[in-house]
Amino acid sequence: MAVHVKNMTTGKPAKLILSFSLSLVAGNIFQQLYTVVDTMVVGKYLGVSALAALGASDWLNWLMLGVIQGLTQGFGIRMAQEFGAGRTDDLKKSVGSAAVLSMLSAVVLVAAGQLFAGPVLRLLQTPSEIMGYSLLYLRIMFAGVPIVMLYNLLACILRSLGDSRTPLHAMIVASVTNIVLDYLFVFGLEWGIAGAAAATLIAQAVSGAYCFFYINRIAFLKLSRTDFRLRKELSARLFLLGLPMAFQNGIIAVGGMFVQFVVNGYGVIFIAGFTATNKLYGLLEIAGTSYGYAMVTYVGQNLGAGKLDRVKSGMRAAIGIAMATSVFIAVCMLGCGKYLLGLFISGTPEVVEQTMQVAYFYLAVMSVCLPVLYVLHVTRSALQGMGNTVLPMLSGVAEFVMRTLAVIFFPMLFGQVGIFFAEIVAWAGADVVLVSSYLNVTRKLTAKELHPSAVQCDDLSGQIGGGVQE
Numbered sequence: 001m002a003v004h005v006k007n008m009t010t011g012k013p014a015k016l017i018l019s020f021s022l023s024l025v026a027g028n029i030f031q032q033l034y035t036v037v038d039t040m041v042v043g044k045y046l047g048v049s050a051l052a053a054l055g056a057s058d059w060l061n062w063l064m065l066g067v068i069q070g071l072t073q074g075f076g077i078r079m080a081q082e083f084g085a086g087r088t089d090d091l092k093k094s095v096g097s098a099a100v101l102s103m104l105s106a107v108v109l110v111a112a113g114q115l116f117a118g119p120v121l122r123l124l125q126t127p128s129e130i131m132g133y134s135l136l137y138l139r140i141m142f143a144g145v146p147i148v149m150l151y152n153l154l155a156c157i158l159r160s161l162g163d164s165r166t167p168l169h170a171m172i173v174a175s176v177t178n179i180v181l182d183y184l185f186v187f188g189l190e191w192g193i194a195g196a197a198a199a200t201l202i203a204q205a206v207s208g209a210y211c212f213f214y215i216n217r218i219a220f221l222k223l224s225r226t227d228f229r230l231r232k233e234l235s236a237r238l239f240l241l242g243l244p245m246a247f248q249n250g251i252i253a254v255g256g257m258f259v260q261f262v263v264n265g266y267g268v269i270f271i272a273g274f275t276a277t278n279k280l281y282g283l284l285e286i287a288g289t290s291y292g293y294a295m296v297t298y299v300g301q302n303l304g305a306g307k308l309d310r311v312k313s314g315m316r317a318a319i320g321i322a323m324a325t326s327v328f329i330a331v332c333m334l335g336c337g338k339y340l341l342g343l344f345i346s347g348t349p350e351v352v353e354q355t356m357q358v359a360y361f362y363l364a365v366m367s368v369c370l371p372v373l374y375v376l377h378v379t380r381s382a383l384q385g386m387g388n389t390v391l392p393m394l395s396g397v398a399e400f401v402m403r404t405l406a407v408i409f410f411p412m413l414f415g416q417v418g419i420f421f422a423e424i425v426a427w428a429g430a431d432v433v434l435v436s437s438y439l440n441v442t443r444k445l446t447a448k449e450l451h452p453s454a455v456q457c458d459d460l461s462g463q464i465g466g467g468v469q470e
Helices: 013-046 048-085 088-123 128-143 145-160 165-188 193-215 232-264 268-284 286-304 308-342 349-368 370-385 390-414 416-450 457-463
Strands: none
Touching: 013 165, 013 286, 013 308, 048 088, 048 128, 048 145, 048 232, 048 268, 048 286, 048 370, 088 128, 088 145, 088 232, 128 145, 128 193, 128 268, 145 165, 145 193, 145 286, 165 193, 232 268, 232 390, 232 416, 268 286, 268 308, 268 349, 286 308, 286 370, 308 349, 308 370, 308 416, 349 370, 349 416, 370 390, 370 416, 390 416
């Protein structure tokens, strides 16, 4: 079985980005599939209260996942740059150091998750009738943080080397595992919401083992014991890339929790409808996140190789692809949204109708504005691929501010439906920061390239965010 490592510094940018993204889109579809199945099983067979409990825990769970993904994606940026520059020895040191730093971070995150899960749920005024379910789900998920961290690190290593197929295959295996275990644990063993959480973690462990098997087959990535030794400068550079991305995801999640706090005040029906649409949110942005992963790898490899023109042409191609895709997905969701939402909702006809009204209106709002989100993913990832994780972090701050202000004032102006526009305003605020930042960074890089005394591109990337040189 072959390992699909790919150098993205040669060839047509649009073809490279699209082909790389297709595997990621498929992988994300399977990842969303088992998330959707979790929600369907809980909502259909455990009832609206259990569905609302998942919704009440969503943002806190996403906060943890966002920190994990931010750290590992930041580590992956350096790996992509070193692979593009052909520095194999430095690549191995980065992989080894990232593995150690990831596991140490996982221990800290497990402790923090268990300590703060209950207090945060109470702070969010989670309704008492769903508090027990929400807390149980989070405690199990947070206990499995090392598993989630391991999978995300291994997937980022593969993506940094241009391999998007192996994570796809891992997700297919994980999805099948999760679906089978959902029915076994929830129905067969009657573990309830705890069974859904356990199924998700076991599926992540399976996908992590699959990725590890393939990484172990990459000849130039055979690590020695010294590669796992923590080096002060290298560790600092990895954290300088990873921590801003973790903070970016974290502050976005905090904004989401503030939204959840407001939503919790409207009762279980509103929470359930809001949750049903949020579970489709992953399907809405699935191609956008995939294009984002592709751009991190594409930009990182080409900047590492000193090919700024290819970075710019790749960005133009990615924006075009993203716009066309977002419009297509929006049309599909507007046409099929009620059917998809119906898969999550159960109860009396009156309860189903009330929940559906909330869910479909929210879905329609997000679908129409989807191009705004896709610009966000592509532009943010291009900046991250350049090694600049600070400006994307600031876009996360902008998201937080805009989302929080919107959720405070829009319900006063438009009633409870105003909450649904908080996401759109947050995306737009981030876009303003990201697009202006991208234009500014590329202008500075171009100016340095045009002067004979300019430093090399490797040095430039080091100056703008943690760079590619030791």
